[in-house]
Amino acid sequence: MRKTIIQSGSPWWRIDFREIWEYRDLLVLLVKRDLTAIYKQTVLGPLWFVIQPLVTTVVFTIIFGAVANIPTEGVPHFVFYMSGIVFWNYFQGVLNHGAGALAANTNVLSKVYFPRLIIPLSGVLIQFAHLALNFILFLGFYGWFFFRGSEMSPNAWLFLLPALILQCGLMGLGFGLWVSALTIQYRDLRFALPFLIQLWMYATPIVYPASLVVRPSLKLLLWSNPMTAVVEFSRYGFTGQGTADLSGLGLSWAVTLVVLLSGLFLFNKVQKTFVDTI
């Protein structure tokens, strides 16, 4: 028979992963629920997740490519922007999902108990489905430009892709957990978040190559943004252009892991009693 001990003061670093594993069916169903709900209720269904990156890429191509004429290191504008957007969308999707994990689900969480980490975790998987869709779209355009003879040389760095995607998801999860825990205390963070994410996107080499930033202080700042390495490395793998700076990647992983671990602990601490403060 299952014995449950409920007591106070279980330390903040003790996360019950076995319990999360026991609830894995819930995780799977949450992912399925969100995906089917999204695709059932909108007229365009999954098409929406194709239109969004497509239109963004077109707009970027016109504004930053044709009008502002920001260099893209010889890579076709369309491929250059879209490679960044696909990863960025995944990152911010996971972040947003995680950020609302507690506040947006209070009606459920104040009535039943299940490991609350399940909610942000489900975000990583749900957004992964969107990423897959976006990625297929990207590969289509990439192939088209490639066979039309654009100067792109895919290389061995492409094998890093799964690790980059994983990193992207973990990073979004880590920041999402932080925001989720903080919004319990400070509700208005929710309103600031879209704005902060917007700013963050411009601090990531999506509409410009990292090589454009040469001032050492700015360069350090740029590479301490963990998304920089993800975008630059994936772009380098596909096109052979960009900055494949291994120390940058190492720094990015370090930041990701620190944010993820601290986010997990903070979330774990807050989720125990967050129902009391809402």
Next chain:
Amino acid sequence: MQSSTPAISIKNLSKCYKLGTIGRHTLVDEAQYWWHKIRGRDPREYFGKIGHTATEKRKAEAEREGNPEFWALRDVSFDVQPGEVIGIIGRNGAGKSTLLKLLTRITEPTSGEIVLDGRVASLLEVGTGFHPELTGRENIYMNGTILGMKKREIDGKFDEIVSFSEIEKFIDTPVKRYSSGMYVRLAFAVAAHLEPEILLVDEVLAVGDAAFQKKCVGKMGDVARQGRTVLFVSHNMAAVENLCGRAIWLEGGQVRMAGETGDVVEKYLGESQAAARCATLRERRDRQGSGRARLVDFYILDEEGRRQNRLRSGDTYRFRLVCELGAGENVLPNVSAGISLFDARGEIIWLVNSHFTHETQRLAPGLTELECRVPDFNVAEGTYWAGLALGIGTTEVIDFVANAVEIAVEGGDYFGTGSKGAPMLCKTLTRASWRTAP
């Protein structure tokens, strides 16, 4: 009864809410809070909060009194043996809901320990996690896993759940197209098939109509007969006495009394009636009106002249209003008095006023006791709040106290047929005769 390991073991359980942080929910609030602090003002003035639940009200009171913390539960200990059905009773704000929240792990205790031996399920809120866009089938799985079932278990019980809910035909229809009755039936079917070793039931929170609540109680009886453990939180003393062998009376977050249900309920009712009789109406500050006279006491007598605050439909009662003329007033010659009953949603469902029958009363200096005789009390089962009023015709409100006293209507036989009417649809009862029109 086994005396081995208890199914539920609670030791020195306490839950404390920290105050002083209430109301600071945004960064802007935080900044203002510190701004007021720096300028040497009491920031609490700017962050008053009116609570909605009983506990929140107590919290808000504690905060106004300047207490830095509020103990919703303090040092509660008791054991529940496997197979035992235990009732938790107590007034609003006594800590019952907090206890359930701790038992279901929705929040964490401040100190103390609970050991639960076996799988726990709660009928606190059925249909949690239902998504309107998903079909009945998808929602069964969703809801079941949220309540802690494995997918495989649901597979095994799926057909049973569907037939119990009686919605076979619509199982692949999105639940947003369900009627509310179907929705509740499906939700309850899922909860009913959890097969927990320990079942937690909160009658107060149970949603749905009377039939559904009955189903809840029926399910509880089944569970109990199968030798499982049930913890039942209720305001309905009759249900507690019927179902529970033992009861625990919580008051002010502490165990006031524990023991045989009959003894505990009797003591509890005795005391709550005594409390309701005084009603501390005199001390109420939340009144409206000119104040030329005041309502200072209210009580109800049955036909034998005994005081009652639990009424039965169909019986005859005398409602007594004690009025005190304001200082400096001579005599109020033509005062009308009114009593209204409000349901849980705050709507008036029943109203009497001496003005309707031109039976105005004369209030002399000092105390005057008014009596309103109601033959054949035609209010259906339920819990109501009485609002009391004194006025002059329709032109002046002299004194009005909303929610003056809680009145419970239980049992009785208004129709003489044993029917209770349809309390969920209509709170008043009317006799009528029927025949085929010639």
